[in-house]
Amino acid sequence: MIKQSLAIMKRELFYMWRDKGMRNIMLFGPLLGLLLFAGVYSYQRVGDIPTAIVDLDHSSASRQVVMGLENAKDLKVVAYPETYDELEKLIHKGDAIVGIVIPENYGKDVDLRRQTKIAVMIDGTNMAYATNATTAVLTVTRTLGAEAGIKTLIAQGIEPDQAKEAYQSIEFREEAWFNPTLNYAYFLVLAFALNMWQQFSTLASCMNVVGEKGFGSWIQIKASGISRLKLFFNKSLVHIFVIMLIVLPIYFFAFVVFKLPLASSWSMLLLFTFAFAVALHSLGTLMSSIFSNAINASRFGMVVALPSFVISGFTWPLEAMPQWFQPIAWILPQTWFFQGINYLSFKNPGWEFISHYLLILGLMAVLFYSLAALAARLREKAFR
């Protein structure tokens, strides 16, 4: 009996290997993907936001503001255009993201305690830039505003200590937890690589049933009298084994070579990944038993797999999606996986939290495999 199982498994492994397209994807895809994403996000933060300053005043006071901006965190002054029009052009062309205009007579106005206004423009097209730029500007303007205010107060004859106190009695300290430097690479590199991995795995598991029944050799298997349960169980074992095998280098490179954060233990991570691999494979098997040819099975497997990352709320949060849509998002195993991976890599949420996820993924696997068996049954009946 064991011999029969081993024969099936060996044959399945050869099948996957000899399917050259699948082999290339499985062998090189995940690592190429990971390297690519690591390359894209190698700067890790959106710092050095190109900034242009128009100093219409050229006074010592305005130069002080310029200096303040030059030293501001995350801003990088790249141009000092002469006029507002030039600045507008720079932002329009995308050469500068932040534009700052210091008005004429700025120094004089400050000396005479007349009100003056510094204009700040931020290009909102790219949010990765825009949010960072806004925060940077907010921080620097608070400081600059305070400095100016203190000066004014002192000039009005108020004690320097009191003047300072008026502006700086409360200090604000900020802490970014779990990802203290707000590192994009930590956030996205692994997630994108795993997103590709789940797509490859979907493609592989979409071959489970149709890859067998779609060939003339299916007659041999039918004639041999082997039980379908046994056949597909053994095939699935091999698939899941391969799926797990190709995730290992991703994890190795991500956590060991690129040193991305992993808050939980390796065993927890692998157990969780395994549960997802089974659930995902069950979904692919369902696809491959519904459709009568490999292309359609692959297509519809991918119809689910492709947008699943966006649906999972890994980037744009689930809570920001419409209320009624959220339960739908949780139907996909991918949502559980990407949410779980986020917790495991950053937060180590503990066994109690993850066991809930494992349970759901397990139940999904049972459901999808049963549906797959049912669908296969129905199809065969229809053909008879």
Place this chain on the structure above:
Amino acid sequence: MEPIIRVDHLVQKMGRKTFLNDLSFEVMPGECFGVFGTRGTGKTTLVHILAGVDRFTSGEVEILGTNIRKSEKYKRDLGLLTQERSLFLDMSVYENLDFIAALKNAPRKNIEEMIERFELRELLKEPITVLDTIGTYQRLALACALVNQPKLLIVDEVIKDIDLYSRRLIIKELKQYLADGGTLVCAFSNIAMSHYMTRVGWLENMKMIIYTSETALAEWKKQEELYTE
């Protein structure tokens, strides 16, 4: 008289395997030239080269006076019936005729003529996937091949395994085609067919030996006896 087909030192290799090695022959106008061989001897390979479907490794092939590597002008006067089914599976009988006629730039009236000659009238709306016998399929395939009134017709295993009614019809039409002055190249694997042929090119071991129809039959008998011993 100019030959219709002139093949000169034709070699076809795919990967490491050689299928045709240094073939040279000519087919004259009005001839019915048979290409004979058992399965896997390269009949279809040769047919695909002559019809300009596949590239070939080396040598020269001239059909209707054009070097087939340089121009595909000769395809206007070519008809092809393949061994493997090659009609459009997603279309009906009529649509196949209509579409292939359009590809060949053949006048529409030819379609009607073909429908009559191959007795396809009743089947026009049928999808070709449900044609009940291979005989009807072959009748349609031949109709499509002849729709442009080709000067050269190449057929590959046209009447193998088909019902007797269609067989009779097809043979009648092929004879008519020859009588009208057409040239026919016919690949076959049943030696009994060779009495229809003017000459038979026998493919074996990547080479071709040319026989008359009688000597081809005699050669087959001789070999048969050789192996029974």
Place this chain on the structure above:
Amino acid sequence: MRQILNIAHYEIAHILRDKILLLIVFIVPLFYAVLFGIIYIAGTLQHVPLGIVDLDHSVESREIVSTFENTPNFKVIPEVNDYAGLEAGMKNGAIRAGVVIPEDYSQKLSQHQLTEILTVYDGSNMIYGLNSRKYLQQVLNTFSAGQTAAYLGGLGMTKKEITNVMDTVSFSMQVWYNPTFSYTTFIFMGLVVMILHQVGFMSISLTVTREKEQNSWIQFVSTAVPSWKIFVGKAIPYFIANFFNYGLLLWFSARFIDVKIGGSVALILLLGLLFNIIIVSLGFVISLYAPNSLQITRYLMIMSVPLFVISGYTWPSTHIPEVLNKIAQSMPYTWMANGFRLVTLKDWGFADMSMTLAVLAGMAVLTSFFALTFSKCRKPLVQTGLVVNETTSYPRKR
């Protein structure tokens, strides 16, 4: 002309008969657009769950709490009221940001001593992280201005005097092109272009492989119909369908998802036209040389994520290594997605877009050249070693 129209006619007939292809060409693009539309409909991240740990419980600390309660950016979660609760909430995702007010806050404030308020936010999701950080800064800026005003009032200054002092230097901040910081405006059209890209390729790239698999490609090859007619005939239906989808999705996005689509209509059409030509001809070329439909389907599908990430559409290309930018620049998606954004958001004109248009036009010329002049002769199929799903057959019930 008759030949081209005939080929086009039967390609349309095929699309209509192949239910799944029909679905892909006409339903899937809209389906995805609706799906992503639903996901990003909110546009901005609001009501970030916030935990406030008020260790002081004074009138002054209540003020901070109410400042946070009064902004739509945050939703204060009342269950969190001590530091341990804050930590636990941050860990299990119940809250995404937190504020800690020290126990001696009001005391120090009254004694004019320096006191410190701690703000924390969740960096494990960057959208939460960056927005919370920005929102926290905004609230604190307002709050500290209030504090200053109160302090100066305590010194006996009048309201007018206080405003005078505080507004000596003021900052006006404008956000251009996307003033509401809408994520929809930011990312949605990039996804839409990706949908059009993928669906465009998916549909046309099977047109030749399909014929090869059914062996009917021989009918094209063995007749004298020139290559360019085959391409044009087969491409027309897809070209029209792609353009229809382009218009449909743009209309849908502008009408229902509230995406800002401005700029020159002529440019939008021109971009669509060039992009469409590239997709149709490149898809056709892929179809000519790919081994079979299954492999195309697989490879095309998995391209979408890398293409999107590398294009610089989200993560700015200024922060991507040059090598990768070079690769990205050889992809039509990069030019189309970024070009589309520049036209629709920043109202770039023809002069600004000359580079993008030149590159896309170059790609269009190049790809259509290969599509128009392909060699009809097949390379004879070679069976090399043990392989499956590599030749024109793949698993399917017949």
